[in-house]
Amino acid sequence: MQIDKNVEGDGVIFMSIKDESSKAADGELQEKGKNGAPEDVIILAIESSCDETAAAVVKNGREVLSNIISSQIALHTVYGGVVPEIASRKHVEKINGCIKASLDEAKLTLDDIDVVAVTYGPGLVGALLVGVSAAKAIAFAKDKPLVGVHHIEGHISANFIENRDLEPPFACLVVSGGHSHLVVVKDYGEYEIIGQTRDDAAGEAFDKVARAIGLGYPGGPKIDRAAREGNPDAFSFPQARIPGAEYDFSFSGLKSAVLNLINQARMQGEELDQADVAASFQKAVVEVLVSHAIKACREYGYDKLAIAGGVASNTALRELMEKECEKNGIRFYRPSPVLCTDNAAMIGAAAYYEYRKGVRFSLDMNAVPNLPLGDRERRYHGRGSR
Numbered sequence: 001m002q003i004d005k006n007v008e009g010d011g012v013i014f015m016s017i018k019d020e021s022s023k024a025a026d027g028e029l030q031e032k033g034k035n036g037a038p039e040d041v042i043i044l045a046i047e048s049s050c051d052e053t054a055a056a057v058v059k060n061g062r063e064v065l066s067n068i069i070s071s072q073i074a075l076h077t078v079y080g081g082v083v084p085e086i087a088s089r090k091h092v093e094k095i096n097g098c099i100k101a102s103l104d105e106a107k108l109t110l111d112d113i114d115v116v117a118v119t120y121g122p123g124l125v126g127a128l129l130v131g132v133s134a135a136k137a138i139a140f141a142k143d144k145p146l147v148g149v150h151h152i153e154g155h156i157s158a159n160f161i162e163n164r165d166l167e168p169p170f171a172c173l174v175v176s177g178g179h180s181h182l183v184v185v186k187d188y189g190e191y192e193i194i195g196q197t198r199d200d201a202a203g204e205a206f207d208k209v210a211r212a213i214g215l216g217y218p219g220g221p222k223i224d225r226a227a228r229e230g231n232p233d234a235f236s237f238p239q240a241r242i243p244g245a246e247y248d249f250s251f252s253g254l255k256s257a258v259l260n261l262i263n264q265a266r267m268q269g270e271e272l273d274q275a276d277v278a279a280s281f282q283k284a285v286v287e288v289l290v291s292h293a294i295k296a297c298r299e300y301g302y303d304k305l306a307i308a309g310g311v312a313s314n315t316a317l318r319e320l321m322e323k324e325c326e327k328n329g330i331r332f333y334r335p336s337p338v339l340c341t342d343n344a345a346m347i348g349a350a351a352y353y354e355y356r357k358g359v360r361f362s363l364d365m366n367a368v369p370n371l372p373l374g375d376r377e378r379r380y381h382g383r384g385s386r
């Protein structure tokens, strides 16, 4: 992955991500349907569910022709977390530029696009609406089919981009700021949730603990970095197991244990080593995520395991999962870190398989902030403009 970064005047980071495994677009598009060849499907994908405005052009679900991310992290850092109104306003400012950059980078125009895809949930409603409105406007103006994508299905599909051999069925651990799910990907677009968090998501726990130990926002990457200097055995934190629900997670007890430790130390006038707390907390989270995922693969008989979502970029999680997969004869798939966090290429990958199945959304598509995984609102399907 080659990443070109630019900090813009307002602090927003503009990134163009090039996937070397993808070929350049020039002259490579199949002539539609010529000599019975399968038609290429070029998707313009848009993502704006949280604090990243992103647009990508993806060919046949797995080849990324461009991947543009405009990240607002710096803007929200002063507030200690994402401020929804600021996120929405920045999305409005940045979305057209991202779409144009993604087309320019792919050396294509809107007329070359076959499908417009967009994340329509879950996420912040005002943020989602910006991407949804842009996608609908393009689909309407250019008379292109429209495909709505579930954000988490996008994260899972990020695994298809760099692993051209990966096909369902496989197990996937999805760990982001809002989700901690153990999922069986039975087929493209067919998911069964076999475990999930009962309270905080893994990313949320990282963010809250980072704030408590003074690392600030965004918590996950900061704990990841600090933990490298710390002793993961300095403190022993509880790893919640839920009786009768062996694949479910619970991270709020762990978070409280960290907070209690900090408060007790403060009351005794002691200063805890930030790196030791970060490393010990991270170890507790990572061990439970890995042990649940490996157990699920063994019991359900899957020999392929993928990880997805922002927390999947965590160094310790990637290392331990790789080691345990190797020990258990499981093939381990993980996207590059920049494809684990929010991006639009993953939305294009997920949309391709939906499009191939005939899914079309009509122009009354709306943002659905709490859209459940695997149980998408079918009411939009089959009534498309095309």
Ligand code: KG4
Residues within 6 Å of the ligand: 050, 155, 175, 176, 177, 178, 179, 202, 203, 204, 206, 207, 218, 219, 220, 221, 224, 309, 310, 311, 312, 313, 314, 315, 340, 341, 342
């Ligand atoms: O998938 P994502 O970018 O957005 C959501 O869909 O939520 O995930 C964001 C979450 C945040 O909680 C962030 O702290 C966490 O992923 N995260 C990490 C790392 N990078 C991002 N957590 C642990 N280690 C990391 N390196």
Ligand code: ZN
Residues within 6 Å of the ligand: 151, 155, 176, 177, 309, 310, 341, 342
């Ligand atoms: Zn996400």
